[in-house]
Amino acid sequence: MICPRCTGSLTRKQRTGRLCAHCGKRFALDPAVHGTGMHDLRIRSVARRGTDHGRLKITLGQLWYLSRTRNYAWAGRDAEGVPARIRWLVALPVSLGLLLCAALTDGVLAFAASVAGAAVLVVASAMRHRPAQPPTSQIIPSEAVFRGLMNGAWTAAYRHLPDGVIDDARPLPRPRGASPARVPPPVSRPRALILCTDPLVSRFLTANGIPDRLDAVLLEAVGAQGAERSTGTGEADGADVSSAAAGAALQALSAYGGALPVVVLHDADPMGVLLAPLIRGAQPGRIVVDAGLPVSAARGKPGVVRLARQNRFTDAEQLRTVAGLPEADAAWLAAGFWSPVAAVPPRVLESAVLRAVERALAAPPPGPLAEHTGGFLTWPQDPQTPHSPRARQGRGTGRPGAGTSKKEGPRPA
Structure with a gap:
């Protein structure tokens, strides 16, 4: 890994506790700990491109979308097969009735009833059921994880979010010199x-x-x-x-x-x-x-x-x-x-x-x-x-x- 502070090459042991062994300064993200792509240099590069090199301000949610490493989406699935509860609710009484018939009779009828009862149990145990699943999706890292890293480890290392990134969970900062009561006038x-x-x-x-x-x-x-x-x-x-x-x-x-x-x-x-x-x-x-x-x-x-x-x-x-x-x-x-x-x-x-x-x-x-x-x-x-x-x-x-x-x-x- 490259240290985002001094650009020195770091092994796993040289960056314990997210402290560079060369310059002694703290960095925010370690790909070995926080996942592939979670690196200070990459996040800065993504933020720089997202803000058009400082011309725009973007929200932390937008930075999360831009910084994603993987994205999956799966279609929903209908239920298949018979649920186990219904399966055994039917199979057990039928099998028990056939075995009781085999016990009360003899000859070919008893043999056929016992074989049928055993077959019912075998078929019921061999049947499988897949429950219905709604459509699902996943973005890696998740939004909660990414926001926690940026508001936690990143701000602890650099005291603020990347340049041009604002936390959409907080009110927009006022311009310099503006009083709290001074708000932008509405479009007349x-x-x-x-x-x-x-x-x-x-x-x-x-x-x-x-x-x-x-x-x-x-x-x-x-x-x-x-x-x-x-x-x-x-x-x-x-x-x-x-x-x-x-x-x-x-x-x-x-x-x-x-x-x-x-x-x-x-x-x-x-x-x-x-x-x-x-x-x-x-x-x-x-x-x-x-x-x-x-x-x-x-x-x-x-x-x-x-x-x-x-x-x-x-x-x-x-x-x-x-x-x-x-x-x-x-x-x-x-x-x-x-x-x-x-x-x-x-x-x-x-x-x-x-x-x-x-x-x-x-x-x-x-x-x-x-x-x-x-x-x-x-x-x-x-x-x-x-x-x-x-x-x-x-x-x-x-x-x-x-x-x-x-x-x-x-x-x-």
Whole structure:
């Protein structure tokens, strides 16, 4: 291992207690203890790229996604076989009856009954049962482990998080010289609204002043997990949960005029892809731009964070009819797979929000022939500059969502 302080080569014995035997200084992470990839130099490099070499501020949750070493997602599995309790509840009385018949009779009938009773016991013991399993996923290291290391070992060694990284569990730091009572004034005359369903992304946008730069108001909507908690049991059907999330979003939008365009920034999950169509249906006079992570990019591109959870919100048919998704994308979401927009590289996320607001402001008022093309985010593709030929080509189309989104064929999650 290379010492992050003096760049000296250290053996296992030379870094006991995370102290360098050459310079005597403490470092934070040891790959032999904290897992592959958990090294100070790598985390610093990841943070440097994530902040675009200090230009952006990113949250600790975003740094966790960027610093992941492995990501797995497994589809759910239906139950197979007969449970052991039911199996023996049937097999034991049948076998006992056959053996009793063999004891009370003789000859061929007794022999056949005894053989049948033994066969029932053998078959019951040989049968196997696999219980149903919901869709599951795993990111290594886990979020709890990573946050504990950064707030514990890292801050103990360096007294603060990597440059440009803020702890999203704490309030944003005030600018230097600002009094506690001095807060940034709200946008007096906003030009657009940004509706975000992910708290990490909201904190990222606020920390970098992106809504203020765009003269936009940032609104937070209820995401999939919040909608599930609001139902109490989490077993409501997809229409009820979708309506609850859309109702919360409409309530947040009700304080602003219908002439303001809204940009919806969401995860690639069932709740996210349904949110923009439901808002358009409830407010047909408002320009609604779907700037969320496209399902096709989350499903088909390598390097994308893919997660899985039990889907209690909607089915593939509703995703096809309401959200207009292709068959493969709708089936992928209905199976429980999803991808968080907070895991998109911050530079790409910033560029996507800027482009989405720009196109929302330039879009014509919605009408019977107006097109709403969703999915500005592409991942992990680099953002296009405003003066690039591709960006000029996309801007010249005059319709939201043109130019960057791609759809690919299915790949294993």
